[in-house]
Amino acid sequence: MKIGDCVVAWSKDEELRKMGASGGLVTSLLVGALETELVDEVIALRKISEFEGVPIRTSDTDEAIRSAGSLHAAPINLTKFAVRFFEEHPDGAIALPVKPCDCRGIIEQAKRRKIDMDRIYLIGLNCGGTMDPITTMEMLEKMYEMDPKKIVEEEILKGKLIFKTEEEEKAISIDEVEEAGYGRRESCRYCGINIPMMADLACGNWGAGEDETFVEILTEKGLRLMKSAVDHGLIETAPAPEKGIKIREKTNSVMENVAKTWYEKVFVPIEDRSERMKYYMDAMEDCIDCEACKYVCPVCSCDESKCIGFYDPMDSHKISIYHLIRLLHLADSCIGCGQCTDVCPAEIPLTILHKRVADRIQAKYDYIPGIDMKTPPFFEVE
Amino acid sequence: MRLRGDRSMEEEWIPKITLFCCNWCSYAGSDDAGVGRKQQPPTTRTIRVMCSGRTDPAFVLAALLEGSDAVLFTGCHIGDCHYISGNYKAKKKFEMLKEVVDELGLEDERLQLQWISASEGSEFAAYINKVTEEIKAIGPSPLRQEWMK
Numbered sequence: 001m002k003i004g005d006c007v008v009a010w011s012k013d014e015e016l017r018k019m020g021a022s023g024g025l026v027t028s029l030l031v032g033a034l035e036t037e038l039v040d041e042v043i044a045l046r047k048i049s050e051f052e053g054v055p056i057r058t059s060d061t062d063e064a065i066r067s068a069g070s071l072h073a074a075p076i077n078l079t080k081f082a083v084r085f086f087e088e089h090p091d092g093a094i095a096l097p098v099k100p101c102d103c104r105g106i107i108e109q110a111k112r113r114k115i116d117m118d119r120i121y122l123i124g125l126n127c128g129g130t131m132d133p134i135t136t137m138e139m140l141e142k143m144y145e146m147d148p149k150k151i152v153e154e155e156i157l158k159g160k161l162i163f164k165t166e167e168e169e170k171a172i173s174i175d176e177v178e179e180a181g182y183g184r185r186e187s188c189r190y191c192g193i194n195i196p197m198m199a200d201l202a203c204g205n206w207g208a209g210e211d212e213t214f215v216e217i218l219t220e221k222g223l224r225l226m227k228s229a230v231d232h233g234l235i236e237t238a239p240a241p242e243k244g245i246k247i248r249e250k251t252n253s254v255m256e257n258v259a260k261t262w263y264e265k266v267f268v269p270i271e272d273r274s275e276r277m278k279y280y281m282d283a284m285e286d287c288i289d290c291e292a293c294k295y296v297c298p299v300c301s302c303d304e305s306k307c308i309g310f311y312d313p314m315d316s317h318k319i320s321i322y323h324l325i326r327l328l329h330l331a332d333s334c335i336g337c338g339q340c341t342d343v344c345p346a347e348i349p350l351t352i353l354h355k356r357v358a359d360r361i362q363a364k365y366d367y368i369p370g371i372d373m374k375t376p377p378f379f380e381v382e
Numbered sequence: 383m384r385l386r387g388d389r390s391m392e393e394e395w396i397p398k399i400t401l402f403c404c405n406w407c408s409y410a411g412s413d414d415a416g417v418g419r420k421q422q423p424p425t426t427r428t429i430r431v432m433c434s435g436r437t438d439p440a441f442v443l444a445a446l447l448e449g450s451d452a453v454l455f456t457g458c459h460i461g462d463c464h465y466i467s468g469n470y471k472a473k474k475k476f477e478m479l480k481e482v483v484d485e486l487g488l489e490d491e492r493l494q495l496q497w498i499s500a501s502e503g504s505e506f507a508a509y510i511n512k513v514t515e516e517i518k519a520i521g522p523s524p525l526r527q528e529w530m531k
Binding site for chain 1: 438439440443444447448467470471474478479481482485486487488489524525526527
């Protein structure tokens with residue numbers, strides 16, 4: 001094995017192989033990292049039900065094994081959990097599975113010195129999108145005519161969304177469910193980064209067979225992680241077949257094109273100035289000042305938040321200064337992960353508002369946040 | 383002099399302009415304009431900052447929301463900063479802020495950056511005259527509440 005290699009891998013433990021999605025590789029890697037003392041803690045998602053997962057930080061291998069399996073309907077961003085870990089243990093090391101948006105958030109935090117990139121092991125996961133739990137349950141009842149409580153497995157395969165219960169299996173194409181307003185979260189629909197090439201390992205089932213995972217080793221850290229698991233006898237690897245590599249590339253380009261179409265559909269430019277102002281005013285009017293969007297935001301990194309410091313609930317401004325400062329602060333770093341829209345109790349489409357502003361500035365400075373360690377334009381003074 | 387009962391002055395709307403002045407150049411420049419008796423309209427509210435780089439974008443947003451019709455950033459010419467690189471930072475902040483304010487739908491004239499040195503009193507007065515005319519032409523800021531006088 002060396003950096004740049006593509007392999008297929010699976011867990012040696014038969015039970016884990018069946019329990020985890022695609023051969024239980026990620027769980028084995030986490031266990032391996034803990035057992036070889038490569039890391040102090042791992043972050044994993046403890047499964048409560050098919051629609052609910054709780055992120056946990058643990059140094060217990062049994063706890064890590066219990067977290068096996070993938071959850072598509074638990075849209076959680078793990079960045080802030082990693083930040084909390086480094087706040088508590090500045091010299092510690094941590095490993096966690098990351099979707100592309102988790103990974104981009106972590107890189108943006110690393111640029112702001114909240115995370116040490118040398119001591120964080122990122123097991124990247126291919127991501128075709130996550131789903132909102134409540135809308136998914138509604139969709140299951142209305143479109144699939146299945147009981148959400150009985151679902152045991154869900155999967156996205158060849159443009160189809162598949163749900164399985166003990167007795168039956170139903171597949172409906174993603175386009176069809178999204179046409180009806182269900183399916184993936186809006187921010188996932190237009191997200192074009194599906195393979196986390198900025199993580200240490202890029203894992204996924206695209207191009208892999210039954211019960212195995214396709215892995216691309218991207219960095220020195222990733223290699224160390226794989227080797228520790230192999231040496232410890234936890235996983236088995238084989239070189240990836242040519243066909244698998246091609247399938248992975250093709251799947252990725254298909255997803256990218258779908259994302260582009262969605263992007264154009266969602267972000268219709270508003271040309272007229274006064275209409276633009278009205279659009280922002282109307283959207284932010286409903287804000288109830290709960291500040292949830294700030295707490296959950298993976299790229300927000302002030303120690304003493306300026307957005308709260310300048311804001312007073314007694315203000316009678318036409319647009320909340322809290323949101324204006326946040327629009328400005330995230331202008332270079334917004335990754336469009338959709339967390340703010342998810343948590344907003346007033347259902348303000350915050351991700352779209354932030355992305356409208358951020359995309360302009362990111363295009364102007366030719367900066368894509370979270371894909372490399374390039375200095376953000378805000379910090380770049382001639 | 384206004385005569386009693388003459389309401390012509392009251393009908394004319396006078397813009398309010400927030401002006402951030404660097405202590406080392408444009409503040410002295412405005413002083414120079416006063417000493418040299420250069421005529422300028424009483425539309426500006428001057429805020430002295432120690433360096434144009436100290437002008438936090440949040441100040442500008444607060445000023446716009448609190449009823450300013452325009453906000454002006456003024457500082458030393460590039461290369462002349464008293465603190466070596468403060469005006470480069472001001473320029474960066476201004477550029478980012480400009481994009482946000484433009485996306486929000488405010489006109490270009492409402493946020494401006496101008497380098498004015500300590501000896502440029504006449505330039506200072508001319509600049510304030512020019513901006514006041516521009517703002518008078520485009521009217522009150524859409525962010526200003528109707529009850530704000």
